[in-house]
Amino acid sequence: MIEANFKYMRFLFKFMSDLQSIYKVLEDSKAVYGTTKIKSNFIFPNARSALIFGFPIPRAVLKSTKPLHNYWRTANLLYRHLDTLAVKIALILEEDSYDSLPIFGCFPFRVTGMYEYAGFVDLIRLATKCGLGKISKSSMLINPEYGTRLILAGVLTEAKLEEIKKSPGNGCPEDCYECINACPAKALEPYSIDVKRCIRTQSFSPLFVHLLKSENRELSPSEIEILQHVAVIDDHNWYMCIECTAKCPRNL
Numbered sequence: 700m701i702e703a704n705f706k707y708m709r710f711l712f713k714f715m716s717d718l719q720s721i722y723k724v725l726e727d728s729k730a731v732y733g734t735t736k737i738k739s740n741f742i743f744p745n746a747r748s749a750l751i752f753g754f755p756i757p758r759a760v761l762k763s764t765k766p767l768h769n770y771w772r773t774a775n776l777l778y779r780h781l782d783t784l785a786v787k788i789a790l791i792l793e794e795d796s797y798d799s800l801p802i803f804g805c806f807p808f809r810v811t812g813m814y815e816y817a818g819f820v821d822l823i824r825l826a827t828k829c830g831l832g833k834i835s836k837s838s839m840l841i842n843p844e845y846g847t848r849l850i851l852a853g854v855l856t857e858a859k860l861e862e863i864k865k866s867p868g869n870g871c872p873e874d875c876y877e878c879i880n881a882c883p884a885k886a887l888e889p890y891s892i893d894v895k896r897c898i899r900t901q902s903f904s905p906l907f908v909h910l911l912k913s914e915n916r917e918l919s920p921s922e923i924e925i926l927q928h929v930a931v932i933d934d935h936n937w938y939m940c941i942e943c944t945a946k947c948p949r950n951l
């Protein structure tokens with residue numbers, strides 16, 4: 700009995716100290732983060748908690764005279780950094796006997812039709828549950844410190860993490876409509892986005908189109924999905940518009 704108690708205490712101590720080092724890594728790298736309990740998730744039904752974290756696009760990227768060019772490369776690097784962190788955190792938790800699934804910043808997601816993409820996990824909703832912000836009028840997360848320029852990733856874990864809730868701020872000012880007015884696709888209404896319209900304007904990849912055209916047969920949906928992921932999303936080279944983010948006064 701004493702031996703079992705001792706073993707459990709040792710396990711608990713290691714788990715707690717691993718958690719502290721995970722949070723320290725996030726804090727040291729200037730990430731915002733929080734945790735929340737979750738009931739179930741189809742992609743990982745055993746998950747009991749979510750750890751959600753994000754990094755901001757630096758303000759000057761949006762203020763620069765070439766915001767799109769700078770955004771493309773910055774997002775590309777941030778997604779890779781976030782995804783690597785998500786894998787590392789999942790492995791640390793796994794070592795503590797809690798299976799954990801990295802949830803990447805952007806892909807994989809399902810391509811359900813022309814301009815129709817669906818993520819497996821709603822990171823924005825989970826981020827609001829962690830108090831990282833509120834839903835903005837542009838349907839992104841609006842964080843009290845970083846506005847809508849946070850890029851998010853996370854980990855779903857079997858561990859029942861103690862909840863870390865941040866203060867979500869006040870959300871969008873009532874009288875601000877900058878993002879809606881700036882959208883060239885007219886895809887935004889307050890708190891709602893026509894995703895198809897946005898993607899049609901926001902995303903275009905000459906490389907993907909070239910690869911599609913180079914095939915002399917009709918590709919299956921899963922082949923198209925693979926092509927999209929490899930040729931477009933993995934490199935995040937498809938941004939044609941970031942107007943709603945670039946014009947948000949909370950980002951500047």
Ligand code: SF4
Nearest residue numbers: 882884897940942943
């Ligand atoms: S990314 Fe561009 S097209 Fe999409 S909602 Fe924002 S402003 Fe509109």
Ligand code: SF4
Nearest residue numbers: 835871875877878947
């Ligand atoms: S531009 Fe204004 S309304 Fe739109 S997300 Fe930013 S603060 Fe909210």
